Amino acid sequence: MNQIAAVERSPEKAGVGGSIPSLATIFTAYRRTSLPFLSTFRSACITRASDMRSQKIQPASPTRAVRQSVRSEGKNSAGRESLRQRYRPDRVRMLFVGEAPPASGKFFYQQDSGLYRAVRDTFLIAFPLLPKKAFRAYFRSLGCYLVGLCGGWVDKRPDGPRRSACCAGEIHLARMIRELRPKVIVTFVRSIRSNVTRAQSQARWRGLHLELPYPGQWHRHRIEFRRRLVPLLRKTLGAPHLCPRSRRAIDGHSFPPKL
Numbered sequence: 001m002n003q004i005a006a007v008e009r010s011p012e013k014a015g016v017g018g019s020i021p022s023l024a025t026i027f028t029a030y031r032r033t034s035l036p037f038l039s040t041f042r043s044a045c046i047t048r049a050s051d052m053r054s055q056k057i058q059p060a061s062p063t064r065a066v067r068q069s070v071r072s073e074g075k076n077s078a079g080r081e082s083l084r085q086r087y088r089p090d091r092v093r094m095l096f097v098g099e100a101p102p103a104s105g106k107f108f109y110q111q112d113s114g115l116y117r118a119v120r121d122t123f124l125i126a127f128p129l130l131p132k133k134a135f136r137a138y139f140r141s142l143g144c145y146l147v148g149l150c151g152g153w154v155d156k157r158p159d160g161p162r163r164s165a166c167c168a169g170e171i172h173l174a175r176m177i178r179e180l181r182p183k184v185i186v187t188f189v190r191s192i193r194s195n196v197t198r199a200q201s202q203a204r205w206r207g208l209h210l211e212l213p214y215p216g217q218w219h220r221h222r223i224e225f226r227r228r229l230v231p232l233l234r235k236t237l238g239a240p241h242l243c244p245r246s247r248r249a250i251d252g253h254s255f256p257p258k259l
Contacts, residue, residue, distance in 0.1 A: 076105065077152055083109045084147070087136055093143030094236055095182035097173065097196055099166065099189045100150035108146050111136060115188065118215035119146075122226050126233040142237050145180070149173055149192050149199075166195045174202035184208045184236050186229070188215075208232075 080101060087109055098108070098115065106113040120135045130138055149169040154162045177185070177199060184207060187196050193211050200209065210232055213221040 077101075080107050080109070083107070087140045088145055089140050089143045091143050092145045092180040092182045094145070094184045094186060094233075095177070095180060096144065096146040096186045096188060097192070098146065098148050099192050100148045100152060100154045100169075103153040103156045109136065114216065115214075118222065118225060122229050123233065125226060126230045126237075144237075145182075147173070147176060149195055166192055170195050170199045170202065173199040177203035177205050181205070182207065184210065184232065186210045186212060186232070188212055190214075 096119070101107050102113065108116045108119075110116075119139075120132065123135065123139070124130055124132060150165045151169065151172070152165075154165045157165070173196065185196065185200065185205075187193055187209070190211055190213055196209070210228065212225050212228060215222045215225040
């Protein structure tokens with residue numbers, strides 16, 4: 001370091017005619033003074049690496065995290081499908097098709113999603129006597145069933161993988177349409193209309209297909225959702241008097257409700 005200071009104080013000795021010292025001169029002086037530091041730093045790195053090996057410190061494995069995430073998603077997906085099957089009607093009259101359960105973990109049949117609330121509230125407009133707390137069971141008793149085009153969440157995926165997942169889901173949806181033979185199919189997301197249409201063609205299904213906007217944050221979409229779905233519910237499922245006449249318990253609630 002003293003050599004560098006000397007060069008800075010006496011530039012005329014380092015260059016020609018008092019010019020600024022050359023880079024080679026400065027680098028040579030710095031290299032000579034830095035050798036002890038570099039040697040110390042190298043020794044510290046070797047010591048730290050030895051300590052990590054002795055303590056068996058392993059860096060986090062992204063692959064392991066991904067595997068854990070996939071296993072967790074698989075368990076959640078299996079649980080959702082099991083719950084969905086519990087509310088599958090013996091005879092499906094109206095098949096509702098969404099894109100997929102959201103990445104948040106919320107789910108229509110868990111009664112905690114925005115879609116669940118939108119559908120329930122629309123049914124309540126169509127059938128005012130419907131018991132709000134037993135909507136899942138009533139939904140099933142009317143022959144209504146909701147499925148997803150994709151098996152897992154896609155709402156957080158890039159556009160390309162998202163479209164690919166929707167295309168891959170067409171085969172499963174066609175198989176389900178062929179098995180259930182619903183009278184009416186209602187699509188909740190307009191972006192999947194072509195996927196649902198192709199699945200219908202594969203299943204050789206003929207019937208009424210209603211395409212609705214997703215009743216999310218946009219007010220005009222929620223208004224259109226209700227305006228177009230309410231008449232279809234009343235036409236397809238009948239008037240409110242279709243509630244079971246006998247007072248039987250469903251999910252702990254009796255039908256029809258006491259007035």
